Amino acid sequence: MKVIDLWKSDQKTTISFELFPARSDKAAESLEKTIEQLTALNPDFVSVTFGAGGSTREGSRQLLQKLKHEKGLDVLAYFACFGLGPEDIVSVLDSYRAIGIESILAVRGDAPRDEAFEPHPDSLQYASDLVAFIRQRYDFCLGVAAYPEGHIDAPDIKKDLEYLKLKVDQGAEYIITNYFYDTRFFFDFVDRCRGIGIEIPIVPGIMPIYSVKMMEMLAGMCGATITDEVRKGLDSFEEGDKDALIAFGIELAYRQCAELLRAGVPGLHIYTMDRSMSTVGLVNRLRADGLL
DSSP states (O other): OOTHHHHHHOSSOEEEEEEOOOSSHHHHHHHHHHHHHHHTTOOSEEEEOOOGGGTTHHHHHHHHHIIIIISOOOEEEEEEOTTOOHHHHHHHHHHHHHTTOOEEEEEOOOOOSOTTOOOOTTOOOSHHHHHHHHHHHOOOEEEEEEOTTOOTTSSSHHHHHHHHHHHHHTTOOEEEEOOOSSHHHHHHHHHHHHHTTOOSOEEOEEOOOOOHHHHHHHHHHHTOOOOHHHHHHHHTSOTTOHHHHHHHHHHHHHHHHHHHHHTTOSEEEEEOTTOOHHHHHHHHHHHHTTOO
């Protein structure tokens, strides 16, 4: 399945989930339960991440194969090129093609935390280089990532948008964005994209709040603004009240999704962090209210 066909048909808004490979036996057991619960929601597709420097290369392929061939789900494979040489890139993409993967999200990726990691001397520097590399060699349906508030490494929002336009010009067919806690950031971003001629589908990423610690850490890494509304909401219940936190996270995500759906977004892509409770609660509520 090429994911772009879902948005070309213009028949419905898609719902999709991101998963990442388990790194321990305990995490694998938890992931199995998450997959069962998310599969029951009948997503349009599920994406699988690719660890920094190829650290989850085999795990990512195995998870993609499991989801596609055992669970019968349509899948989207992330591919991060940071530090990998051309032969490594071809090896991974050939293995994906061999198991029937048709859609790729091409990203640069982050540097591995392993201080001993040495990038290949011929590694690709930017995601736009990866898009061009893949487009010249494969017929995958290619997408790219984008940051409504600007990438944390970009000198400014204007330059970041120019980099995104380059990825589109190199052959990207759709965009999936980073998450945000204020839909204004997404709508402004889409307006800026359309203003410079980016006309491909732009799918917003949604991240329910799973824990305060995770929220702070991830926002610091990707540059997502933790708004005053979020801060005030978190202050409204006792610290350590996990049930209240999850309920608040679902409510916040629901309000975001409702506004996005009413505005006509092509889909919603939920970053699950390999958890199911918040996603199940969110999707079921959206469907109960006739929004999905």
